[in-house]
Each structure stands twice: as structure tokens, then as C-alpha cells.
Amino acid sequence: MEYYKDEVKTYLAVDCIIFGFYGEALQILLIKRGFEPEINNWSLMGGFVQPGESPDEAASRVLLKLTGLENVYMEQSAAFGKPHREKHGRVVSLTYFALIDSKEYQHILSNEYQANWFPIDNFPKLIFDHEEMISTAKRLLRSKAALYPILFELLPEKFTLPQISSLYEAVYEIVIDKRNFNRKLLSSNLLIKQNEKDKASSKKGAYYYVLNKDIYKDKIMSFLRYLPSWSAQDMGI
Amino acid sequence: MEYYKDEVKTYLAVDCIIFGFYGEALQILLIKRGFEPEINNWSLMGGFVQPGESPDEAASRVLLKLTGLENVYMEQSAAFGKPHREKHGRVVSLTYFALIDSKEYQHILSNEYQANWFPIDNFPKLIFDHEEMISTAKRLLRSKAALYPILFELLPEKFTLPQISSLYEAVYEIVIDKRNFNRKLLSSNLLIKQNEKDKASSKKGAYYYVLNKDIYKDKIMSFLRYLPSWSAQDMGI
Numbered sequence: 001m002e003y004y005k006d007e008v009k010t011y012l013a014v015d016c017i018i019f020g021f022y023g024e025a026l027q028i029l030l031i032k033r034g035f036e037p038e039i040n041n042w043s044l045m046g047g048f049v050q051p052g053e054s055p056d057e058a059a060s061r062v063l064l065k066l067t068g069l070e071n072v073y074m075e076q077s078a079a080f081g082k083p084h085r086e087k088h089g090r091v092v093s094l095t096y097f098a099l100i101d102s103k104e105y106q107h108i109l110s111n112e113y114q115a116n117w118f119p120i121d122n123f124p125k126l127i128f129d130h131e132e133m134i135s136t137a138k139r140l141l142r143s144k145a146a147l148y149p150i151l152f153e154l155l156p157e158k159f160t161l162p163q164i165s166s167l168y169e170a171v172y173e174i175v176i177d178k179r180n181f182n183r184k185l186l187s188s189n190l191l192i193k194q195n196e197k198d199k200a201s202s203k204k205g206a207y208y209y210v211l212n213k214d215i216y217k218d219k220i221m222s223f224l225r226y227l228p229s230w231s232a233q234d235m236g237i
Numbered sequence: 238m239e240y241y242k243d244e245v246k247t248y249l250a251v252d253c254i255i256f257g258f259y260g261e262a263l264q265i266l267l268i269k270r271g272f273e274p275e276i277n278n279w280s281l282m283g284g285f286v287q288p289g290e291s292p293d294e295a296a297s298r299v300l301l302k303l304t305g306l307e308n309v310y311m312e313q314s315a316a317f318g319k320p321h322r323e324k325h326g327r328v329v330s331l332t333y334f335a336l337i338d339s340k341e342y343q344h345i346l347s348n349e350y351q352a353n354w355f356p357i358d359n360f361p362k363l364i365f366d367h368e369e370m371i372s373t374a375k376r377l378l379r380s381k382a383a384l385y386p387i388l389f390e391l392l393p394e395k396f397t398l399p400q401i402s403s404l405y406e407a408v409y410e411i412v413i414d415k416r417n418f419n420r421k422l423l424s425s426n427l428l429i430k431q432n433e434k435d436k437a438s439s440k441k442g443a444y445y446y447v448l449n450k451d452i453y454k455d456k457i458m459s460f461l462r463y464l465p466s467w468s469a470q471d472m473g474i
Binding site: 002003004007008009010011012036037048049050051052053054055056076078079081082083088089090091092094143144146147 | 240241273290327331
């Protein structure tokens with residue numbers, strides 16, 4: 001028996017907001033769209049959900065195809081589905097945000113798709129509602145990173161305390177009180193200090209740290225059991 | 238020119254996870270499904286996205302039709318789209334969670350749709366992946382409520398401090414240190430003390446409070462500018 005046959009079907013797409021971090025800047029990976037309509041215009045990486053795959057799988061496939069990357073930190077952002085968001089047909093898009101260390105993956109930039117990293121606050125005009133998709137994903141990234149230490153996905157395996165604070169400053173667009181920030185960070189037991197120093201960034205040098213992966217995994221996977229942190233003293237940054 | 242015509246279209250649905258709070262229990266609103274397949278089985282409230290509407294509009298329409306409620310706090314939860322999540326056809330569902338004061342809206346229970354409130358930890362078996370939809374929405378509610386004071390949407394206009402802590406205890410499934418919690422709460426300037434007392438719940442009575450709507454709106458709408466709160470001392474509840 002066929003159900004639902006009087007219902008209207010819709011094109012279903014995925015679009016990936018890929019965040020990277022390089023030096024002190026938050027970046028976003030964009031491509032020149034490879035198919036009509038809007039061919040050759042700057043766009044997020046996207047594609048249509050295929051019959052045999054879930055939207056999550058579609059997003060992973062798109063990311064793999066366009067960047068060669070697998071097992072990247074990725075999660076659902078929002079659905080975009082206003083009736084006329086594309087004038088060429090009704091397409092509802094599910095967006096995903098991904099976090100990668102863009103310094104390590106400069107070489108992934110595919111010539112075929114003309115992929116390119118841009119600073120998060122200075123990228124070319126994008127097709128359709130892709131700029132709104134980025135704003136929404138950035139807001140979600142901020143919320144999520146306020147509760148879970150996911151921003152480490154943007155750093156190389158070994159990193160310094162100044163790198164972490166630069167990263168948080170870039171994501172939240174704030175100036176951080178480093179002493180207080182470092183103190184909180186070290187008290188979290190998330191970081192393991194290395195003997196080696198990064199001497200490229202300052203004369204004195206800064207010790208490298210690596211993530212304590214057990215604690216990280218525990219924190220990132222643990223079911224959220226939070227008391228509200230929205231009271232006055234927490235709000236005032 | 239018609240684009241995308243080689244792509245496959247999909248049925249697109251919305252499902253609403255409607256949370257309520259009554260007495261000291263978190264509740265969820267369920268209905269007996271009114272159409273085939275799975276007619277008369279317990280289900281979330283849902284429906285298909287129509288050609289002229291966005292998914293957000295579809296969710297509002299479904300909520301209005303089944304409960305008579307408008308202007309309810311509602312936001313996107315997750316997309317569910319595994320290929321065989323329904324054996325009757327490929328349907329991708331966008332879920333939404335809504336927050337309402339279920340005590341005030343007992344009368345919305347529609348006989349036509351056999352809507353009914355259930356405790357969040359004790360409801361009948363649901364169709365398809367609707368139980369997973371609820372778990373995901375609950376996790377999202379906890380995250381969101383850790384950053385924004387959205388749980389007040391579940392309370393009546395006048396409420397007491399014990400009611401608020403009961404609410405947080407129900408949502409996070411924890412026992413709260415009331416003194417500390419009340420102190421944080423009052424320091425947030427979110428609450429305005431009334432002269433009147435609720436004497437139904439205890440001999441001594443508990444003062445009523447109302448929300449300071451300006452501050453609430455500001456906090457709930459303000460772009461998130463948070464420092465990470467995942468350091469050790471915050472995690473250990």
C-alpha cells in the first residue's frame with residue numbers, strides 16, 4: 001500500500017559550513033559552484049541527499065568529495081527552507097558545521113572545485129541564503145563551544161596557551177583576560193604540558209600542550225548535566 | 238529552464254516535541270496519530286511541509302491545529318532522515334521543540350486528536366524514531382537552558398523560587414543546592430519580587446516573582462558572547 005501519495009515532495013540538499021583556524025584568524029572554506037544554476041559563483045559546499053543515504057551521510061560524502069577529508073568533527077546546524085530561497089525550484093537545505101585545522105589542510109584545496117579558505121569576516125558574496133547559513137552556524141558554534149571544548153578540533157595536535165586564547169578571541173570576537181583564562185584552562189585537566197617549547201612566536205617561547213584525550217572525550221560525549229550559567233556574573237564579559 | 242530534474246525528491250515532514258511543566262514534573266504532549274500508516278498509535282504531533290510554507294511555518298501550523306496555541310516558544314531541534322526510518326516511504330523529518338506552561342493549557346487537549354500530557358520519563362511506546370526525537374530535543378533543551386533562561390517559558394506568569402528549582406531539577410535530573418541556586422538566580426536581576434505569597438505549598442508560604450521582561454528579552458535575544466564554562470569546577474555537579 002502506498003501512503004502519502006497526495007503529499008508534495010521536495011528537493012533536499014545539504015550544505016557544509018567548514019570552519020578552520022590559521023594563525024590568529026577564524027576561516028571558512030568556500031568553493032566556486034560547479035553546476036547550474038549559479039555556476040562559478042562562490043558558495044558553501046553542498047549537494048543533494050541521495051535516496052539511499054541519511055542527511056548526515058550526505059554531508060560526509062560532500063565533504064569527502066570536495067576536500068578528501070574523513071572523520072571530521074561535524075554536526076547538524078539548522079534547516080533552511082523558505083519557499084523561495086532558491087528561485088530555481090523548491091529546495092530545503094540541511095546545514096552542517098565542520099571544524100578542521102586549516103593549517104594542516106591547506107593541501108586539501110581542490111583545484112577542480114576551486115576551494116579556498118577565507119577569513120570569517122571577509123569573504124565574497126555568496127549564492128542564495130548561504131551567508132545566513134554561516135551566521136547561524138557561527139552562533140551555534142559559539143553556544144556549543146561555551147559548553148563543550150570542541151574548539152580544540154580547530155587546533156593542531158600540539159598547541160600553545162596563546163594559540164588557544166587567540167582561537168577563543170576569534171570565535172567570540174572578544175579580548176580575553178589571559179591570566180584568568182589560562183588558569184581556568186589548566187584547572188580543567190584537559191591539557192597535558194609537553195617539555196618542548198614553541199619559539200617561533202616569541203623570544204621567551206611558549207610550552208606546547210596536547211589534549212588529554214580521555215578527559216576530552218568524556219567531556220565532549222558526556223550527557224549535559226549543567227546548572228544554568230546565565231546569571232549576572234557570568235553574562236558580563 | 239528547469240534545474241535539478243534528475244535529482245530525487247523526498248517527503249518532508251515536521252514533528253513537534255512539546256514540553257510542559259506541571260507541579261514538579263516535566264511533561265510531553267503526545268497524540269494518537271490520526272492517519273495511516275500507524276493510525277491510532279501514540280506519536281509526536283507532526284505533518285507534512287506544504288509547498289507554500291517554510292518548515293518553521295509548517296511546525297507552527299501543526300501546533301496551532303492540534304493545540305490551538307500560537308506564539309509559543311519554539312525552535313528547531315534536529316533533522317531525522319535515515320533511509321528506512323519509516324518503512325512506508327522515504328520521509329525526512331525536521332523536529333522542533335516547544336515550551337509551554339502545561340498547567341495553564343490543560344484545556345487545549347483536543348478530543349479530536351486525543352492529545353495527552355505524559356511525564357517525560359513515563360510515556361507509551363511511540364511510532365518510528367519519535368522516542369529518539371524526544372531524547373535529542375531534551376538534550377538540546379538542557380544545552381540551551383544552560384546558556385539562556387528559556388525554561389521560564391514553562392512557568393506561569395507568577396512563580397515561586399521553589400517552583401524554579403523544581404523545574405531545573407526536573408529538566409537536568411539533579412538535586413539542586415537551593416541556597417546557592419536562589420542566590421545566583423536573584424543576583425541575575427531577572428526576577429521581580431511580588432508582595433503576594435503562595436501559601437498552598439507550605440505553611441510559611443513562598444513569595445511570588447515575575448520575570449523582568451526587559452532583561453529576559455535582552456538575555457534571550459542577545460548574541461552569545463560567552464567565555465567557555467566547561468572548566469573543571471563547572472562540570473562537576
